[in-house]
Every structure is written in C-alpha cells, then in structure tokens.
Amino acid sequence: MTTTTQPGIRPANATGKITYTPVDGRLLDVEDLHVEFHTDDGIAKAINGVSFTLDQGESLAILGESGSGKSVTAQAIMGILDMPPAKIPHGAVKYCGVDLLTMPDDRRRWVRGAEIAMIFQDALSSLNPVFPVGWQIAEMFRQHRGMNKSDAQAQAVRLMERVAIPAAKERVKAYPHQFSGGMRQRIMIAMAIALDPAVLIADEPTTALDVTVQAQIMSLLQELQQERQMGLILITHDLGVVADVADRSVVMYAGRLVETANVYDLYRNPAHPYTRGLLESIPRLDQKGQTLAAIGGLPPNLLRIPPGCAFNPRCRMAKDVCRVDLPALREVASGRHSACHFAEEVIDA
Amino acid sequence: MPEIILPKASEIGRSTTSEVILSAKDLVKHYPIKTGILRRTTGHVKAVDGVSFDLHKGETLGIVGESGCGKSTLGRLLVRLEAPTDGSVEFEGADMAKASGRELRALRRNIQIVFQDPYTSLNPRMTVGDIVGEPLDIHPDVTPKGGRRKRVQELLDLVGLNPEHINRYPHQFSGGQRQRIGIARGIALDPKVLICDEPVSALDVSVQAQVVNLMEKLQDELGLAYVFIAHDLSVVRHISDRVGVMYLGKLAELGEEDEVYDRPTHPYTQALLSAVPVPDPTLRGKREHIVLQGDVPSPANPPAGCRFHTRCWKAQERCRTDVPELILRPDGRGEHFSACHYAEPRAVVDTVDVTDVEPDERFADTDVRDPATIAAVEGQPGMDGPVQDAEGLVEETPEQRAADMSSLTMHDEGHPGKVEDPRP
Ligand SMILES: Nc1ncnc2c1ncn2[C@@H]1O[C@H](COP(=O)(O)OP(=O)(O)OP(=O)(O)O)[C@@H](O)[C@H]1O
Ligand SMILES: Nc1ncnc2c1ncn2[C@@H]1O[C@H](COP(=O)(O)OP(=O)(O)OP(=O)(O)O)[C@@H](O)[C@H]1O
Ligand code: SF4
Ligand code: SF4
Ligand SMILES: [Mg+2]
Ligand SMILES: [Mg+2]
Numbered sequence: 001m002t003t004t005t006q007p008g009i010r011p012a013n014a015t016g017k018i019t020y021t022p023v024d025g026r027l028l029d030v031e032d033l034h035v036e037f038h039t040d041d042g043i044a045k046a047i048n049g050v051s052f053t054l055d056q057g058e059s060l061a062i063l064g065e066s067g068s069g070k071s072v073t074a075q076a077i078m079g080i081l082d083m084p085p086a087k088i089p090h091g092a093v094k095y096c097g098v099d100l101l102t103m104p105d106d107r108r109r110w111v112r113g114a115e116i117a118m119i120f121q122d123a124l125s126s127l128n129p130v131f132p133v134g135w136q137i138a139e140m141f142r143q144h145r146g147m148n149k150s151d152a153q154a155q156a157v158r159l160m161e162r163v164a165i166p167a168a169k170e171r172v173k174a175y176p177h178q179f180s181g182g183m184r185q186r187i188m189i190a191m192a193i194a195l196d197p198a199v200l201i202a203d204e205p206t207t208a209l210d211v212t213v214q215a216q217i218m219s220l221l222q223e224l225q226q227e228r229q230m231g232l233i234l235i236t237h238d239l240g241v242v243a244d245v246a247d248r249s250v251v252m253y254a255g256r257l258v259e260t261a262n263v264y265d266l267y268r269n270p271a272h273p274y275t276r277g278l279l280e281s282i283p284r285l286d287q288k289g290q291t292l293a294a295i296g297g298l299p300p301n302l303l304r305i306p307p308g309c310a311f312n313p314r315c316r317m318a319k320d321v322c323r324v325d326l327p328a329l330r331e332v333a334s335g336r337h338s339a340c341h342f343a344e345e346v347i348d349a
Numbered sequence: 350m351p352e353i354i355l356p357k358a359s360e361i362g363r364s365t366t367s368e369v370i371l372s373a374k375d376l377v378k379h380y381p382i383k384t385g386i387l388r389r390t391t392g393h394v395k396a397v398d399g400v401s402f403d404l405h406k407g408e409t410l411g412i413v414g415e416s417g418c419g420k421s422t423l424g425r426l427l428v429r430l431e432a433p434t435d436g437s438v439e440f441e442g443a444d445m446a447k448a449s450g451r452e453l454r455a456l457r458r459n460i461q462i463v464f465q466d467p468y469t470s471l472n473p474r475m476t477v478g479d480i481v482g483e484p485l486d487i488h489p490d491v492t493p494k495g496g497r498r499k500r501v502q503e504l505l506d507l508v509g510l511n512p513e514h515i516n517r518y519p520h521q522f523s524g525g526q527r528q529r530i531g532i533a534r535g536i537a538l539d540p541k542v543l544i545c546d547e548p549v550s551a552l553d554v555s556v557q558a559q560v561v562n563l564m565e566k567l568q569d570e571l572g573l574a575y576v577f578i579a580h581d582l583s584v585v586r587h588i589s590d591r592v593g594v595m596y597l598g599k600l601a602e603l604g605e606e607d608e609v610y611d612r613p614t615h616p617y618t619q620a621l622l623s624a625v626p627v628p629d630p631t632l633r634g635k636r637e638h639i640v641l642q643g644d645v646p647s648p649a650n651p652p653a654g655c656r657f658h659t660r661c662w663k664a665q666e667r668c669r670t671d672v673p674e675l676i677l678r679p680d681g682r683g684e685h686f687s688a689c690h691y692a693e694p695r696a697v698v699d700t701v702d703v704t705d706v707e708p709d710e711r712f713a714d715t716d717v718r719d720p721a722t723i724a725a726v727e728g729q730p731g732m733d734g735p736v737q738d739a740e741g742l743v744e745e746t747p748e749q750r751a752a753d754m755s756s757l758t759m760h761d762e763g764h765p766g767k768v769e770d771p772r773p
Binding site: 065066166180181182183210211212213214215216219237238239240241242243244263264267268273276277278279280281282283284285286287288289290291292293294295296297298314316317349 | 415416523553556557558559561562580582584586606610620623624626628630631632633638640643644645698700701702703704705707708711712714715716720721723
C-alpha cells in the first residue's frame with residue numbers, strides 16, 4: 001500500500017493498514033453532493049447540492065418525508081449506490097479530509113465497515129438468512145482483522161452480549177429467522193460496531209419496530225455512541241425520535257437541505273416554512289385538544305422539480321420571487337441555516 | 350375452551366350516557382397451527398382471547414397495542430369478515446351470528462371497514478367510481494335517489510376528492526388520496542360504525558393530518574362511530590374518546606382518553622406510554638422511561654396467569670397463576686377498567702391542554718379537502734399530485750379526460766366547498 005501525505009491520513013500502522021485521524025474532531029465533510037438517477041422517463045434529481053459536516057461524538061439527524069433523499073444521501077456516503085442508474089455528477093464526501101468519491105475501490109471497501117458503518121431499516125433482508133448470526137459477526141473479524149475462527153467466534157459472543165442478546169453463548173449458532181425483529185436489529189448493530197467504526201449511519205433503524213422496542217434500540221445506540229465517541233447520523237422521519245436523541249438536525253426536502261440547526265432551536269423556532277408546517281401537523285402524546293393542520297399537496301416529482309424554491313407550490317408564504325429564484329441555504333442566525341427567501345419573517349413568526 | 354374472565358359487557362362504558370351501538374362480548378379467535386405433511390393441528394395462535402367492550406353512538410374508541418397483539422383480527426371479527434371461535438358481536442342488541450339472510454345483510458351494511466394500506470387494499474383494475482360504488486351494487490336495496498353515479502360523486506366530494514376523477518384508477522392517486530378513496534367506500538352505505546385498521550399508518554406525517562382531520566369532520570357530519578385501530582399512541586390520543594390497550598390478545602386497560610393517558614394503572618400501558626417519543630427536545634432527560642425487558646411472548650403459547658407477568662417489574666407470585674380481570678379499579682381520581690392485580694396510577698405523560706391554541710395557518714391549514722382537489726378547483730398549477738406525477742407515472746388519456754368531463758354533473762352548479770385561494 002502506498003504511503004501518502006494527504007491531511008488526516010497517518011501512514012501505515014502495525015498491521016500495514018492506513019489509519020485515519022480526524023482533524024479538529026471533524027469526521028465527515030459532505031460538500032455540494034449531487035446524485036441523479038438515469039431512468040427511462042428522464043433524469044431524476046434525487047440530491048441537489050447537499051452539504052453538511054459531522055464531528056466526533058456528534059449525533060446528527062437527517063429529517064425528511066418519504067422520497068426527500070435521506071437514504072440516497074446515506075448510500076452515497078457509504079459508497080453503496082448502484083451506478084448506473086445512479087450518477088454523482090458533482091460533490092465530495094470527505095472522511096478525515098480524504099474524498100471517498102475519488103478513492104480507489106479497494107481502499108473504499110476497507111473504509112466501509114472499518115471506519116464508516118451503516119444500519120438499515122430492514123434487518124431481516126440485510127442479514128444473510130442461510131448463515132448463523134454469530135458466524136456473520138465473526139466473519140467481520142476474520143476478514144478485516146485476520147482473526148482465527150475461535151477468537152472471532154469469541155468476539156462475536158462478546159458483541160452479542162454487548163447489544164443485550166439474552167443467552168448469547170447459546171444463540172450464537174442461531175439463524176436470523178429465529179430472532180424477533182428487535183433482536184435482529186441488535187445483531188445488525190453488533191455487526192456495524194464490530195470493527196469500531198468512527199462513523200455510524202443508522203437509516204430508519206426503528207421504523208419497523210414497536211415503540212417499546214424502539215426505545216430499547218435507541219437507548220442502546222446512544223450508549224454505544226457515547227462509549228465509543230462515534231459520530232452518529234440518524235436518518236428518520238420521526239420528529240419525536242430526533243427530539244430525543246440528536247444534537248443537530250438537517251431537514252431535507254426534494255433532495256436539498258432546507259434547514260440546519262441544533263435541535264433546541266429547530267423545535268423552538270424553526271426557520272423554514274416546511275419545518276414549521278411539519279411541527280403543526282403532528283399529534284403529540286402530551287397534548288390534549290390539539291388542532292392539527294396539514295401541509296397541503298405532495299413533495300414534487302424529482303423529474304420535474306418546480307423552478308425557484310422546490311417547496312413553493314405547497315408554501316402558504318410563497319411570493320412571486322419564490323417561483324423564480326432558488327433560495328440558497330444561508331446563515332440566518334448564529335449556527336442556523338435556512339433556504340427560504342423569507343427566513344427572517346419565519347423565525348420572527 | 351380458553352379461560353375467559355371478563356366484565357359483563359353491560360358494565361363497560363358507564364361513563365358515556367349515549368346508547369350502545371356495537372358490543373363485543375368475550376370475543377375469541379384462535380387460528381390452528383398445522384404442521385407436518387398431514388397438516389395436523391398441533392396448537393393454536395390465540396390472536397384474540399376474550400375481548401369485551403361497548404361502542405357508543407358517534408364515539409371513537411381507539412385500540413392500541415404492539416405488533417401481533419390481535420388488533421387487526423379484532424377488527425375483522427367486528428365486521429364479521431371472520432367468524433369468532435367464541436363470543437359474539439352485537440349490533441344494536443342483535444347478535445350477528447344469529448342473524449340470517451336479509452337480517453345479516455342489513456347488520457353488515459351498518460358496520461364497514463377501512464384498511465391500512467392504501468397501496469394494496471384497492472383493486473388496481475377498477476376505477477375509483479367502481480371501487481367506491483361497489484358496496485352499492487352489493488346492497489342494491491340502498492341505492493340512493495339520483496342513482497349510483499351521483500352518489501359516488503357525492504361521496505368523493507365528501508372525502509374532499511374531486512368528483513371529476515370518478516373514472517381514474519388507484520395508481521393515479523397518491524397514498525393520502527387513496528386512503529380517502531378507501532374511506533369513501535367505507536361510508537358509501539351510510540353505516541353507523543366504521544372500523545378503521547391503521548388508516549393513517551402508511552402515510553407521511555403531513556398527509557396524516559389531512560386524513561385525520563377528514564375523519565373527524567365526517568364523524569361530526571354523519572354521526573359515525575369509529576373503532577380506530579393503530580399502533581401510534583399520539584394519533585390515537587388525538588382522535589379517540591375512549592381507548593383500549595391490547596396485549597397478547599387481551600385488553601389490558603380500557604378507559605376515557607385522559608384516564609388511560611394521564612392516569613394509567615396497568616404497568617404495560619405505563620411502559621408503552623413512557624416509550625413514545627415527544628417532539629420536544631426540552632423534555633429530554635426529564636421524562637420517565639420505563640424500559641421493558643425481553644420480547645412479547647408468542648400468542649401460540651401465552652404465559653399463564655397475567656400475560657404480562659414475564660416482563661412486568663411488579664409481578665408477584667399470584668400473577669403467574671391468577672388471570673387478572675378487566676374490572677373497574679381506582680385510578681387516583683375515579684376508576685376505570687384495568688386488568689392488573691396491583692393496579693395503581695402512575696403518571697408518565699405530562700399533559701398540556703392546548704384546546705385554545707390555534708395552529709399557525711401561515712404554515713399549514715386545517716382544510717380537510719385534498720389539496721390537489723383544491724388546486725384543481727381553483728385552477729392553480731403545481732399542487733396536483735401524482736396524476737401527472739412521479740409515482741403515479743400515468744398521464745391522463747384524452748378518453749379519460751373526456752369521460753371525466755362528461756361526468757361533471759353536480760359540479761357545474763358550483764362546488765359546494767369552494768374556498769378562497771389560501772395563499773397571500
Ligand atoms: N435506483 C433508483 N432509481 C431511480 N430513482 C431512485 C432510485 N433510488 C432512489 N430513487 C429516488 O430518489 C429519491 C430519494 O429516495 P430516498 O430513498 O433517498 O428517499 P428517502 O428520503 O430515504 O425516503 P423514505 O423515507 O421513503 O425512505 C426518491 O424519489 C426515489 O424514488
Ligand atoms: N389468518 C391467520 N392465521 C394464523 N395466524 C394469524 C392469522 N391472522 C393473524 N394471525 C396471528 O394472530 C396474531 C395477531 O395478529 P393481528 O394481525 O391481529 O395483529 P395486529 O395487532 O394487527 O398486529 P400489527 O400491528 O402487526 O398489524 C399474530 O400472531 C398473527 O401472526
Ligand atoms: S422561499 Fe418562498 S416558497 Fe420557499 S419556503 Fe421560503 S417563502 Fe416558501
Ligand atoms: S397482574 Fe401482576 S404481572 Fe400482571 S401487570 Fe399486574 S402486577 Fe404485572
Ligand atoms: Mg429511506
Ligand atoms: Mg394489524
């Protein structure tokens with residue numbers, strides 16, 4: 001393997017592998033990311049210039065409704081988009097200062113799993129049904145760390161215990177279908193953290209689960225993150241989950257970020273009409289006699305995103321300028337960004 | 350026979366004075382488990398195992414509980430899509446199992462169901478007109494004055510859809526619009542009871558609010574009673590007058606909305622409520638979280654005694670053997686139904702009354718009509734959904750357009766619900 005002088009990369013450790021160290025705690029820099037899908041009907045612009053950062057120990061939520069581009073963003077960071085049909089015409093995903101998009105394939109594969117790991121919504125289809133779960137976890141150690149079979153197996157048991165699988169020793173040989181949905185998600189988490197990644201991306205990790213199980217999984221994730229100082233990207237459409245666990249949140253709409261803020265500001269005083277509308281439309285467990293209001297209409301067709309602000313057909317504040325000029329994501333208060341021409345009015349509302 | 354120790358149905362619902370319209374009495378549904386090549390029955394899934402409650406005229410009874418606890422099975426028993434293994438359903442005092450022929454048809458007409466998945470519950474090869482009108486064909490005796498087509502258009506209008514779209518197919522509508530079609534079909538025969546099985550669970554949050562508001566409006570206008578089945582405790586609180594909490598085929602707790610949410614006495618309800626995230630970061634770390642250990646046991650082999658005892662932090666010896674009855678138990682203020690030997694109130698939700706708080710109409714609105722319909726009526730561009738859009742994929746053909754136009758009978762006299770352009 002070549003040594004290199006790129007920032008952030010410490011050449012060759014004892015095992016001959018390159019290690020990455022964050023500069024000033026910065027793990028990820030996603031810069032002006034664009035992703036499009038080439039379909040029979042035309043080019044679907046799924047991601048249209050997304051930029052954000054992630055620091056060590058930080059929980060960042062990506063919030064958005066169905067189709068807004070949350071999973072595609074995660075897949076682009078992980079390097080698991082199918083290309084074609086996907087294409088990344090522009091942008092960078094820097095991990096410890098090194099652009100993953102231009103990295104050689106073999107190195108990228110190594111980064112994936114060892115440095116950046118991901119948990120998917122549907123644990124059943126992400127685990128291999130024909131191998132015992134313990135074997136699947138152990139394989140991570142054998143392939144990446146060159147461990148022998150019995151050591152790897154012992155590590156697998158230890159990890160299964162860490163994610164609170166009861167009787168882990170006995171169940172290490174069990175198959176995925178022999179576990180409940182919540183248990184399978186724990187096993188996915190065990191696999192994801194096996195190699196001590198610096199970044200963990202969780203794409204709707206609890207959407208398919210019951211609330212009591214969701215609570216178990218979220219508290220496990222938070223615990224692991226604190227214990228290992230991981231950077232966590234939590235993808236969800238659930239405003240309640242974001243309020244419970246995230247430090248900072250970015251709100252996506254039609255493949256763009258419409259707002260970024262720390263969660264306290266975001267809920268107390270949103271700076272974008274879409275975020276405001278979302279908060280008006282959700283029923284709250286702790287409120288009685290609530291009147292719900294909905295955002296009209298639907299998110300746009302990605303083949304034909306409206307000119308100007310993509311939210312303008314549904315926005316009750318839209319003016320003529322919104323149908324022509326694309327609002328840039330700009331700083332509207334300290335540490336807060338909004339992509340609305342009238343963000344100041346929204347904040348003051 | 351399973352053990353059934355339940356309150357008399359007549360005891361339930363004491364808190365509401367209005368008349369009982371639908372009554373579930375000791376309902377049981379066991380599904381046989383068949384194994385081996387001989388398909389011998391080796392056990393039973395006890396999906397619903399002794400459920401009793403009364404539903405009153407015009408009220409909403411929410412049914413909550415986690416996956417597999419028997420909510421959908423209960424829904425199917427109530428509309429008699431399936432026959433119960435034991436127990437009965439009475440509509441206005443008449444036992445549905447004993448009714449026959451015409452009687453049964455009349456009973457069934459009054460209890461309709463709306464399903465969860467707007468993507469699979471509508472036949473893709475039928476037009477919206479045929480889907481909504483089908484119940485009228487099955488019950489020709491109720492065909493309304495003015496004919497079927499007029500009735501279907503009225504129904505579409507009632508659920509906030511554009512009556513001109515009577516000839517379109519389900520795939521030309523968005524999820525929220527499809528759920529409206531399901532509701533229109535559900536109310537076609539003017540039923541008194543609508544069973545809704547997760548009617549908004551598949552929808553995006555902003556669209557959920559449109560459909561929930563629509564359902565509330567229809568209830569006011571038509572005097573419908575709802576059994577609203579869902580796993581989302583926040584939506585259920587919002588829409589329900591009374592709430593039943595199910596665990597492994599049985600009701601754990603049943604009471605008025607604030608009795609269950611503010612003064613729950615069953616440990617399972619308390620754990621469930623404490624696990625629901627609230628969209629307010631300032632409450633972080635301030636709310637009590639009761640983390641349950643382990644998983645829900647299999648309904649094929651439910652624990653003896655109290656079904657919750659394998660996960661209950663309060664369980665005593667007696668809980669392993671004695672089935673706790675669902676009876677009125679003190680909740681600190683009054684009493685409501687709870688199936689726990691050691692029922693005691695524990696507040697896990699800090700409720701704020703926001704009855705007087707109006708939503709900020711600059712950002713979202715309370716109009717119950719489909720926004721694409723409003724836009725079409727107002728001639729605004731851009732708001733219409735998948736009709737010419739992404740998931741819908743299909744453009745309207747000129748023939749369809751012509752058919753749509755020719756069906757425009759009631760619309761010409763002016764749209765009944767016409768509104769001003771809401772935007773500045
Ligand atoms: N392989 C593909 N080909 C074409 N379009 C795609 C493909 N994968 C994703 N898309 C489109 O990209 C857009 C963004 O999808 P994405 O999966 O990121 O949404 P999401 O925000 O994760 O939504 P959800 O909450 O439903 O998971 C969608 O409109 C989707 O249809
Ligand atoms: N036709 C059937 N044959 C056998 N078992 C069934 C059948 N229908 C349901 N069950 C079982 O009965 C139990 C209750 O199922 P049901 O669908 O009523 O639960 P639910 O509360 O609606 O769950 P969910 O929230 O997942 O919709 C489950 O264990 C289920 O597997
Ligand atoms: S830019 Fe205009 S249309 Fe977009 S959110 Fe702001 S006010 Fe609404
Ligand atoms: S009866 Fe016993 S096991 Fe059941 S909920 Fe009450 S205390 Fe817990
Ligand atoms: Mg997704
Ligand atoms: Mg169900």
